[in-house]
Amino acid sequence: MAKKPNKLKARLPRGFVDRTAEDIRATDELTAKIREVYERYGFDPIETPAFEYTDCLGKFLPDTDRPNAGVFSVQDDDEQWMSLRYDLTAPLARHVSENINEIQMPYRTYRNGWVFRNEKPGPGRFRQFMQFDADTVGAPGVQSDAEMCMMMADVMEALGLKRGQYVIRVNNRKILDGVMEAIGLGGEDDTERRLNVLRGMDKFDKFGAEGVRLLLGVGRKDESGDFTAGVGLAEAHIDAIVEILEANSLDDLVDYSDGLTFKTKALSTLTANDNFEAGFNELKLISDLVRTAGYDKDRISIDPSVVRGLEYYTGPVYEAELLFDVTNEKGDVVQFGSVGGGGRYDGLVKRFTGRDVPATGFSIGVSRLITALKNLGKLGTDDVIAPxxxxxxxxxxxxxxxxxxxxxxxxxxxxxxxxxxxxxxxxxxxxxxxxxxxxxxxxxxxxxxxxxxxxxxxxxxxxxxxxxxxxxxxxxxxxxxxxxxxxxxxxxxxxxxxxxxxxxxxxxxxxx
RNA sequence: GCAGACGUAGCUCAGUUGGUUAGAGCGUCGGAUUGUGGCUCCGAAGGUCGGUGGUUCAAAUCCACUCGUCUGUACCA
Missing domain, CATH: 3.40.50.800 (Anticodon-binding domain)
Structure with a gap:
């Protein structure tokens, strides 16, 4: 018997998937519905390429030792590093900066496309996935943030979700900055600790108040025995942060009637500062804007526990969360979390131009949404008749x-x-x-x-x-x-x- | 990245203290039926036991490394 020739093994790179006819049709249907809403709000499409020069994408600069950490990078024939984009916001900032003299501000724009992340894949988490973004560049007022929130809510309903199946949660990064300042973490050299506090707060959904207390305090050990170092904050400060996380509305925390006073115990001991005031006042304004427009708190909820890990946010932050149970292939209910989010990033264009160009926008995770909607039977996948x-x-x-x-x-x-x-x-x-x-x-x-x-x-x-x-x-x-x-x-x-x-x-x- | 579990046919899985030629169900293909899907029956193909190296007379089984999957955790611009 002759030995079999060594056949080349056909295999897909890990973290990538082939998309079936069904997937493609579902994606087309979904993106068409999202696009319709964006168009109705007066946004226009723009498309940027999948590759950008690595330094334009953000924190990975040419002197970085590992340009492939987190991003997929290749070297051009002139030795410049190029990377596959990992989101659609950085390329937009690059586009705006390059064409800043031709673009009419405020610039209202949307785009969808594949983005790539070179990190560990997991179930429902891939190294290539689709995002669908909308941004307003050159508009400093929170009214454009309010508009973004309303647009996200409208998208959710255009996709067939009913009241109570989703909620847009809004917060303001300035409030968190205010807290940091008040508990003495406002300085330059506390950047890392500040970030760790935000990360800890972001885990509130997952670990609850107790878990967050550990992360902000002495540290937390998970089920596998792995230990996450704590930030080591004082008890009173942790109390204040947990009060914010546990609040259901602005009114639980703040009294606007006489200046700005805190209602809860630990927060009251902190001294107010400019960030605090600006944050709460902006949130109040967003709240008033969306309520007057007819968006009640079952659609857009002011929620001081929203964090969003991204460092570049400078003001309002918001995210879209699904409220119904999503089950996986095995039938288990999975914690689905947010299907989209965004916020104000006033510094991103300035990196390129030196000019202050305020911007706000959000991103919808198309791939994740498809998974969830399929589950809910909201995607008519079977309406294509075979020939x-x-x-x-x-x-x-x-x-x-x-x-x-x-x-x-x-x-x-x-x-x-x-x-x-x-x-x-x-x-x-x-x-x-x-x-x-x-x-x-x-x-x-x-x-x-x-x-x-x-x-x-x-x-x-x-x-x-x-x-x-x-x-x-x-x-x-x-x-x-x-x-x-x-x-x-x-x-x-x-x-x-x-x-x-x-x-x-x-x-x-x-x-x- | 860290910790743990797992990896046997296309799929789901058996495989005894290390011992002959590694099995089953489903699926695939062929036939019964050369002009009619499904059912039933018969038959066949399909395996570097994830990979490499080691221990042994002998390895799917034991050991080391490696790749991959899953779970938790970290990171997520």
Whole structure:
């Protein structure tokens, strides 16, 4: 026995997926709905390429030792490092900066595309995924942040989500900055600790108040025994932060009636500062704007516990969260978290231009949304009907032209149709193919039908239903269930009628 | 990145203290049925036991390393 030749193993790089017809159709449907909302709000599309020079993307500068940490990078032929984009915000900042003299501000723009992250993949977490962003560049007022929140809420409903199935949560980074300042972490050299406090607060959903206390204090050990170092804050300061996280609304924390006073115990001991005041006042303004526009707190909720880890946010931050249970393939309920978020980033364009260009915007995680919506049955993935199959009984030239003509007549009438392209001599295989492909109808014309100027149309869906009642194969074959004989001239009309009937049946079943 | 679990046919999984030719179900393909899907029956193909190295007369089984998957955690611009 000869050794097998070493075959090359076909394999997908980890963290990447092939997308099926179903996935692609679902994505198209979803992005079309999102786009419609953005357009209605007066946003215009822009597209930037997948690659950018690495230094333009942000914190990975050319002198970084590992340009592939977190991003996928390659070296151009002139030795410059280029990277695949890891979000759509940094490329937008680059585009705006490069064209700042031509762009009419405020610039309202949206875009969707693939982004890439070179990090550990997990279930529902890939190294290539799609985002769909909207941003307003050059508008400093919180009214544009309020608009973003309302637009996100409208997107959720355009996707078919009902009140109570989602919520847009809003906070202001200045409030958190104010807290940091008040507890003595406002200085330059406390950047790292500040960041760790924010990260700890961000875990409130996951670990609850107790977990956050540990992370802000002495540190936390997880189930596997791995230890996360704590920030080591004082008890009183941790109390204040937990009060913020546990608050359900602004009114729980602050009294606006007489200047600005804190209502809760630990917060009251902190001294107010400019950041605090600006943060709370901006949040109040956003709240007033969206409430007056008719968005109640079941759609847009002012929630001081929203953090968002990103360092570049400078003001309002917001995220869209799904409130219904999402189950995975195994049927377990998974913590789904947010499907989109954003905020104000006033410093991003300044990096390139030196000019103050305020901006705010958000990103929707299309891939994650699809997973969740599929689960909820909100994506009509089964409404693409497989083609009508024209079977082949005579494979000579004359026969093939006849069958091909039928197919073209059907196509011209707008019916999805195809001629069997496999080995026509095994007729059983043709119907088996049609069955597995979920074809609604099969068109059959052999020499007998041909001589009589007739065609047989087999309803494969009805036939499948009838098969349950027939047990022996001879009867099954000879009774030719759900099959009609028609005149050649009536082919297109009859096919359309039968398809329409099947469609009605489907509607009825869906309603039942 | 850190910690743990796991890796046997396309899929789901058996495989005894290390011992002949590594099995089953499902799926795939062929036939019964050369002009009719499903059911039933018969038959076949399909395996570097994740990879490499080691211990041993002998390794799917034990050891080391490595790759991959899953869980938790960290990071997530």
């Amino acid at each position: 009508v199959l024209v079977t082949v009984m005579d494979g000579d030239t004359e026969g093939l032209t006849r069958y091909q003509k039928m197919v073209q007549d059907l196509r011209a009438a707008g019916v999805r149709a195809e001629m069997y392209q496999g080995n026509w001599k095994k007729f059983g295989n043709q119907l088996k193919y049609a069955d597995r492909r979920d074809c609604p109808l099969a068109i059959i014309q052999g020499s007998d039908e041909r001589a009589a100027g007739e065609i047989q149309i087999k309803d494969l869906i009805e036939g499948k239903r009838l098969s349950a009642e027939i047990e022996d194969n001879v009867t099954w074959r000879e009774s030719r269930p759900a099959q009609v004989t028609i005149k050649e001239a009536n082919l297109v009309d009859t096919v359309k009628t039968l398809l329409a009937q099947q469609d009605e049946d489907r509607q009825r079943q869906r309603e039942a």
